[in-house]
Amino acid sequence: MKCHLLHVCCAPDLVIAYLAGARGDVYFYNPNIHPKEEYEKRKLEVLKVAQLFNLDVIEVEYDPQRFFGAVQGLEAEAEGGKRCEVCFELRLRKAALAAKELGYASFSTTLTASPKKDFTLINNVGQKVASQVGVIYLPNVYRKGPTYxxxxxxxKMLGIYRQNYCGCVFSRRVRSGEDPSER
Ligand code: SF4
Known part of the structure; x- marks a missing residue:
């Protein structure tokens, strides 16, 4: 059996999680990231950090339509609201299914490294999908560690790209002062 599958949301959070003790094979599944160029940019940074820390990476498809389908009707939700819960669940369910299919003993996520995200909600979602899928989720709060x-x-020293919006088109619009629900 393989050891641990680590869902990774972005390179800076992977650094935080790694220094806090997270290990495992990197699973970059983030269909929420928009546009595709931004997705590719964040993925490339994750690959660089994974190489630096000698972590194996599992190839995952980019399927943004799954994100748009999942959050339909929640476009105008504020960051941290129901849309984000659905977004966490979409990503963690996919990671749980991958952990099960690929034979990993457990999985977790670097999402709790972000100071802007609700780690209790993330860990609750992780536990929920894990019990539904039949795998082990390891709860964590990486941003609370002494190495933060x-x-x-x-x-900063490595010049790792740090995004200035969470990831989806709605958070990007809010960041630019636009209406998030505009079609
Ligand atoms: S704001 Fe972030 S967590 Fe919330 S839906 Fe958008 S990408 Fe997902």
């Missing part, structure tokens, strides 16, 4: 500030310094 070291990780921030390392991200």
């Amino acid at each position: 500030n070291d990780a921030q310094r390392l991200v």
